[in-house]
Amino acid sequence: MTYLQLTKRAAAATLLPMGHNRQRKRGSTRRTMGSAVVLAASAIALSGCVSVNAPDKPIVIELNVNIKQEVIYRLAQDAGNTIDKNPGIF
Amino acid sequence: MVKRFISVRKIALAAFAASLVVAAPALAQRTAAYASARAAGEVGEKMDGYLGIVGAATPALRAMVDDLNIKRRAIYAEKAPAASATIEEYALTSGCLAISRTVPGEKYQAPDGQWHTRGAAAPMRDARCPG
Numbered sequence: 001m002t003y004l005q006l007t008k009r010a011a012a013a014t015l016l017p018m019g020h021n022r023q024r025k026r027g028s029t030r031r032t033m034g035s036a037v038v039l040a041a042s043a044i045a046l047s048g049c050v051s052v053n054a055p056d057k058p059i060v061i062e063l064n065v066n067i068k069q070e071v072i073y074r075l076a077q078d079a080g081n082t083i084d085k086n087p088g089i090f
Numbered sequence: 091m092v093k094r095f096i097s098v099r100k101i102a103l104a105a106f107a108a109s110l111v112v113a114a115p116a117l118a119q120r121t122a123a124y125a126s127a128r129a130a131g132e133v134g135e136k137m138d139g140y141l142g143i144v145g146a147a148t149p150a151l152r153a154m155v156d157d158l159n160i161k162r163r164a165i166y167a168e169k170a171p172a173a174s175a176t177i178e179e180y181a182l183t184s185g186c187l188a189i190s191r192t193v194p195g196e197k198y199q200a201p202d203g204q205w206h207t208r209g210a211a212a213p214m215r216d217a218r219c220p221g
Contacts, residue, residue, distance in 0.1 A: 067179050069218040075183040076220040078173045082165060083187055088118045089161045090188055 123154055134197030134205055135188045137216055139166065139181030144197045144205050186219035 083090045120128070127133045133155055136142045140159045143151055162184075163177070170180035189198045192208040200206045200214040 067182055067218065071175060071179050072183045072186060072218050073220050075173055075175055075180055076187065078169065079180060079183040080187050082169050083184060083191070086161075086165060088120055088124075089158050089165070090184075090191075 121154075123150075124158065127151065127154065128196050131195065131197045131207060134199060135185065135192055136199045137182070137185050137189070137201065138178075139183070139185035139188065142199065142205075182216075182218075183220075186215055189213050189215055190219075 124133075131144055132151060133141050134144045140162055141155045143155055163181070166177045166181045166184065170177045173180060175183075190213065192198050192213060194208050194210055196208045197205050198208055198213050201216050202214075206214065
């Protein structure tokens with residue numbers, strides 16, 4: 001991981017002073033951005049109008065959706081001990 | 091001035107000791123009312139780590155469930171920071187485990203939000219719950 005990062009940084013350092021590489025890189029970025037704008041514009045043109053429909057079902061907000069499985073796995077042992085030590089309320 | 095400071099400290103210590111005595115009953119077994127309410131399916135384990143009232147809520151049932159949930163939350167709030175987690179994360183994990191530990195006949199909340207009666211098979215739990 002570290003090796004890769006160092007390699008990348010070194011490569012960038014040798015490339016930067018040579019103006020051609022830099023210019024080419026910048027050009028490609030601009031071209032990518034340009035094509036993205038064209039794509040977005042054509043997408044808007046194709047869809048014509050945006051229709052918004054109200055959902056027929058009530059919106060349920062899942063509050064715990066941001067809790068990751070890995071967090072739960074990490075806490076499982078600790079929480080299990082807590083339940084064991086507090087049998088009166090669990 | 092110094093004496094007064096010491097007396098304030100003593101009072102604080104006494105209050106702390108008293109709070110420990112109050113917290114101690116949590117270590118005891120379930121009360122008869124709680125045990126029978128669980129067995130009768132009047133209360134159930136929710137996914138979020140707290141108890142819920144399954145059927146009609148009587149004032150007595152509501153008071154008992156609120157009391158137990160306040161105590162649960164106090165424990166989650168105490169344990170979660172030590173485990174570098176939020177109260178909600180710790181509570182949800184506890185909910186997973188508490189639902190796993192229900193015995194046949196007790197109620198639990200399934201991922202669809204409905205109350206289910208625990209049978210012989212494993213309960214339906216959130217996909218994130220540990221095995």
